[in-house]
Amino acid sequence: MKKQLLFFLIALTGLFSTVIAQVGINTSTPHAPLQFKNETVNRKIVLYETVNDDNQYYGFGVNPGVLRYQTDVTATDHAFFAGTGATTSNELMRIKGTGNVGIATSAPLAKLDIIGTTFGIRNSVTSGSWDNLWFNVTPSIPSINASGAESGLQFNVGSNSVGAYGDSQTLTTVATMLATGNMGVGTTTPTNKLDVNGTTRVRTITPVSGATVVTPVYSDANGVLVKASPSATYGGLTSNTSGNILSGATGTVITGMVDGGIYKAVVIVGDACADIGTAEFYVNNISSNSYFSINGLGGLLSSGGTNKSPAFNQVNRNTITVTWTGKVGCAGGDNPTSFNYTLTIPSAGTINVTNNGNITKAYTIVLTRIN
Structure with a gap:
């Protein structure tokens, strides 16, 4: 009798959905092809139940301000795939139960682990945008690259103890690299290969051995380091x-x-x-x-x-x-x-x-x- 009632309800649901194209679960006023009751619960849709509780299952839930995507244990991974044919798929990204995220790897070893030689950030979806920051990870010569950086690649430090990314906290530019190759510390307009606006400390200087000839270094009126004379002999x-x-x-x-x-x-x-x-x-x-x-x-x-x-x-x-x-x-x-x-x-x-x-x-x- 119960089986017959279940089949009847399924058939009725199908008929109802066919007629009005909207199905409500625990709501009598659905506004979509499938709509659930407005409530915040851990278990909203259960795809697979490991244990009958609100946490050990595969599925979806809703918490205040949160769409909950749930797996049953920390040993379970979240993986995203794209089909490559009738029998195979490529894995695009995996989130381990430990919190490690892997892109192009199913075994991430860090909080963000990317396998590939290049990855980057653009400020626009336009394919021709030149305001890009990208990283090359090639054997022996990894590099950080920036385009559209006419005013320099800047390194900034915030002075507030708390705050979200991009909020109104005060940032101080501590170093700037220009396309000319000039590097500035404490200045955004370096005029030399290394331009330090402030005091400089060298903690270790390697002594020369034996009777090696060395040339003293002085500074000119602009603070630029110079040798004692063009011939580099006087004062040696x-x-x-x-x-x-x-x-x-x-x-x-x-x-x-x-x-x-x-x-x-x-x-x-x-x-x-x-x-x-x-x-x-x-x-x-x-x-x-x-x-x-x-x-x-x-x-x-x-x-x-x-x-x-x-x-x-x-x-x-x-x-x-x-x-x-x-x-x-x-x-x-x-x-x-x-x-x-x-x-x-x-x-x-x-x-x-x-x-x-x-x-x-x-x-x-x-x-x-x-x-």
Whole structure:
């Protein structure tokens, strides 16, 4: 009897829908071919019921302000397909029960996981629009691309702690990249490859090794970094610290001086008692006619009384001895002779030091080019 009643109701529904083309479920005033009662419930249409409750099913529901698309458990995925023929379909997008979204992948590993070499954003549906932002993800050379960015690609930061995307929160442009290749930090109109409007901090600078020649950098009236001169020679620095040189032995402290260069040289030697002897020299490195030479200018000794200057003995054009008469002894083994040494330019481009003291020493030399 129940089966007969059900068949009758189905037939009646079909007849009714055929006549008026509208069917209402729990409503007597349908305004569409199929309409449900106006109510907000989790279960509105059940396609498959795993458990008889309002959450563990496949189907649709309506909550206040929400169209609810429901699956039964977090292990169940939401997938979208497009048919490719009578027997196959392509998967377009998948939303995992974990919340990960995959486009062109059925196994997304992130909140948004896109498989492909290019994806982008346009500000218009017009196919010819040039105001686009897109990303290329090609092996070894991923890139961010922008067209229609005549005023630059900007990076902005909002100052409000809360707010929705695109609302009225205040945004500050912190960096701008122009099509010219200029990059601005704190300015939207950079005039150089890197234009920083503000202070700059470099936390790590790699030191050069040995006697490498380096050139100092200054800033012009506009704050643009420049070298000391167009030839990039004036102000160039060369520095080195020798290894330990035994008493009476000779070691090389500088090699590779530029031919024709004129330098001011500072030589520093110290002991275990924090005493330091600093002496200054002029050095000419001119290979023509063997015009390489050295001469003492002055110096300063940390210890001693009033006699703090070294005595220079110019042996010849390329050899000079340095004697510190005010040097005091030290518990580390230094006696008053321990800071004495001889500087020699045996050939163009090279400076040697001979330890004339009583104990092994290391020597630091700094050359500043002045021509």
